[in-house]
Amino acid sequence: MSVTDKAYAPHPSTRVAFIGLGTMGAPMAAHLLRAGHHVTVYNRTAAKAQAWLTEQAGAVVQAQAQTAVTPAEAARGATVVFTCVGNDDDLREVVSGPQGVFQTLQPGGTVVDHTTASADVARELAAAARERGLQFVDAPVSGGNVGAINGALTVMCGGDAQAFAQVQPLIVAFARAVTHLGDSGAGQLAKMVNQICVGGVLQSLAEALAFGEKAGLDMPKVLDVISQGAASSWQMVHRGPTMLRSEFDFGFAVDWMRKDLGLVLDEALRLGARVPATALIDQFYADVQAMGGGRQDTSSLIRRLR
Template identity: 70%
Template sequence: MTSKTYDPVPSQRVAFLGLGVMGHPMAGHLARAGHSVCVYNRTAAKAQAWVNEYGGRSAPTPCAAAQDADIVFACVGNDADLRSVTTGADGAFQAMKAGAVFVDHTTASADIARELAAAARARGLGFVDAPVSGGNLGAINGALTVMCGGDAADFAKIQPVAMAFSKAVTLLGEAGAGQLAKMVNQIAIAGLVQGLSEAIAFGQKAGLDMKAVLGVIGKGAAQSWQMDNRGPTMVDGKFDFGFAVDWMRKDLGLCLDEAKRNGARLPVTALVDQFYADVQADDGGRRDTSSLIQRLK
C-alpha cells in the first residue's frame, strides 16, 4: 500500500465485509486512518492475513463483525452475496445497532440497493449504496471515486470516514443512484476500450510506433485514463492484471438489464458485451478488460 495522508476524523468503530482485491486495501486504509476495524471474509484465512498485516480483529460471521459498529462497509461479489451478508442467516442487519449505517461498495443492481435500503430503514438503520471506480490500484493508493445513493444524513455520517480510501465520495441521489451512476461509468468505459483497441490495432497494422503515437495523441483530445494506463500495455500484449473481463461482463449485464427497465438504448454497450463474451470463450475471463484488443489480432 502506498503512503497516503489521512484527514483527521474522529475514530469510529467500523466493520468491513469482504476482503478481495478491493476490500483488503480499503479496509487497510480505514485501519491506518485510526479507525477500530473488525473484518469478515468468507475465507477465514484471508481475514486472518488482513489482521496480521493491519491489526484490528476478525469475526466468523457478518453478524459478529457488525456488533457495536458505527459503520459497516461491504465489498462482495453480486446481489446474492450482498443479501447473504445483510439479511441472510448471520447477516449484519441482525446485529447492527440503531442509527448505524451500512455502506455497500459492491457493484450490484439498483433494485438490490432499494430493497436493502428499505430493509435497513425498517430496522432503524441507514443504508448507502456506494460503488467505486478506480480499480485495484485506486484501492491500494486510497484514491477511489465513490458514487453514493441514500439519505443525506446517512451520507454525512459515512463520507469523512470513506475518504480514508477515496479521493471523492459524492451523494448523487436516493437509494440506487450510486449503482445507476456506476452503470453510467461502465457504459462509458466499455465503448472507450473498444475504440482504443481498434485505434491501436489499426496503428499497428499501419506500421506505426504505437507507444510514440499514444504519447502524442495522449496530449490531445483523445486522452483518457484508459489510454494513459492501458494503452502501452495493450501495445505490449500484457493483460494479466487489472479489472477482469468476467467482472466487466457482470457489470455490463447489470447495465443492459436496467436499460430494459428504463427504456434506454445501449447498442454499442450490447455489442461490446458480446465482444467480451468472445474473450471469455478464448479462456480470457481473468484477463484485464483491455484484452479486448486480442479479438482484433
C-alpha cells in the first residue's frame, strides 16, 4: 500500500494514535504522517503494524512514526486517537477494554472513530468518554480503499460540535469532505443512509447491464452514452466497465456490505422505518456469498443475473 501525494493544509504537528491498519486505516494513518504529525500505530496483527512502519521509512515526512503493542500504549501521550476496526465489539475492545485507549488518554483528548458501526455503540462510547473528561466523535467514511489512498474520503461526523471543530483539521489529511451532522450517532446514521443508496444503485446497475447483455447490445458503448446522461452515477462510471468484464477482485467486499446492511436493518426496525428494497438486496448479497463471493467487490451482484 502506498498513498498518493496531496497538498496538506498547514496545521501544527500533533501527537496522534491510529488503531487499526486494514485496507482503510493504513493509508489514512500514512496521510496523517505525511501531513507532519507524530503517529503511533497499533494493529491486532502486530506484523501489519511493523510492515506499515517499514513502508513509511522512505517517506519524506516532518514527524516520527512508531508502533505500540496495545491500544492503551498507542494512546499514551496522544491528543487525538483515530480508530478504524471491524465492528461494535472490536471497537469496544480497543476503546474501553482493559487495554483500550480510555486507560491512558489524558482528559481533554478525543477519540475519532472511523469504523462503520452502530449508532448505539457511538452513543455508548461518547457517554463513557464524557465521564472520563474525554471526547468521542463517530466519523464513518465513504470512498473505499481508493479514496483512502488518494486522501479523498467523505467523512460523516456525529458528536460535540466543539470536538468536531478541533479534529476537523486533522481529518482533512485523508479527506476531501468532512461534515458535522449532529449529536453522537449522527455520523453512523448518515453512513447507513449512504449504504442504502449504494446498494440500491448497484442492484439497479446490475439488472440494467444484465438486461443489455441478454438483448445483445454493445454494452461498453451503451455505458459510454448513458453515463453522460441522467442515469449516470459514480458506480456506473467506475464499476460498470469492470462489471461487464466480470472483474470483482478489488474494492469494498460483499462480507463488509452485509455487515453494514445488517446495521441498517437493525436500526430500521428500531426506528420503524420501512426499507424493503434494502432488505431484498441484503438477501441478494447473501446469494453472492453462497456463490463464494464474500470477498469480492459489491458490484458482484451481477453474478446472480448471468
